[in-house]
Amino acid sequence: MSGSKEVKHTPAQASLEALLVDLHNRGIRTNGVELSGRRGGAGPTDDKAFLLNGQAVMLPTLNEPAKYSPYSLEKNDSGYALKNEGMPSPVAAFLQEVKRPKFYDLQTEDGIPYNKIAVLHGADVLASTVIQSCIRWSPENRCKFCAIGHSLESGNTIARKQPKQLAEVVQAAEQLDGIKHITLTTGTPNEVDRGALYLTECVKEIRKVSELPIQVQCEPPEDDRFYQMLKKAGADTIGLHVESFDETVRKEMMPSKSSISLETYFQAFEKAVAVFGRNQVSTYVIIGLGEDMETTVAGCAKAAKLGVYPFVVPLRPLSGTMLADANPPTSEVMNEMYQRVSQILAQEKLSSAKSSAGCAKCGACSALPFFEKLASGAN
Ligand code: SF4
Structure with a gap:
């Protein structure tokens, strides 16, 4: 993969969906506008x-x-006007910043800021990485796109969020900021329960203070009973993130995690759907890792047939990761992928809207929910 500046993009077509695809891939230059990114x-x-x-x-x-993006922001009275190469966007696109949530100003009795325990994602999701370490986080073994260890090193978060701390933050975020659902993810602490046990403890504690829908995310646990435990504790949906359906890419990008075979993932999908139901199991599928499109679409179709929502997202080349200098996929590739996957979702009667919680529900990292509306003829 070469440097970001060399990517050839053709101009976005004049539709909101195509514009979003382009924005996700190319980012926005903020021109000194103060934003609260992390x-x-x-x-x-x-x-x-x-x-x-x-x-x-x-x-x-x-x-x-984002440093080289043609898109930039111009602040006006009610939000931001989007500029493309300094000119007004041909698509009526109005951006408003999601405000810094009020719960970020609070801390636990022992002085831990709430935003080191959980953060706001999208507009109304409270997200936490309950265990911020991973058995795969060595330079040889880590997934190349992952940044889980970096915020721990930077002091932005704490290594393990105590269930009681999470419950405290959920309560505050619900009351002060009106969050609508919760995503709990985890690094992988071991190869048996893979974090499911600790997630269960966290969900149980949150359920004492909140009825908000919760998604848990982990690698497929060895024992099927962990799905039952998570569900019984109060989790509404589960994310089992395959990241890619292309075996060659899995081996290259996830040297350690790819030891979990695709077959194991599909078996896990079936077991999880049996517990959580259709549309309440999802899997992250990253596009732009060098994967074959047909293999990827076939994998999404197979997952969707089982009732799993394939949450297709473009690669975000994150600072500090091994792919920091990689190119995101082109907007042409993403447009085609979204079109094909949204048609599969329509056939299988799966949708972002019908998911109760988590990434599939939030949808902010993907343009798939926008394409779903097109595929279902809602637009
Ligand atoms: S799609 Fe998932 S990772 Fe992205 S903002 Fe929403 S909850 Fe967070």
């Missing part, structure tokens, strides 16, 4: 949450591609 950690680090014509989107503002 660096390091899991999830959409280096991104900033906006409302694009009212819908939550995470857009890169801090990574390498």
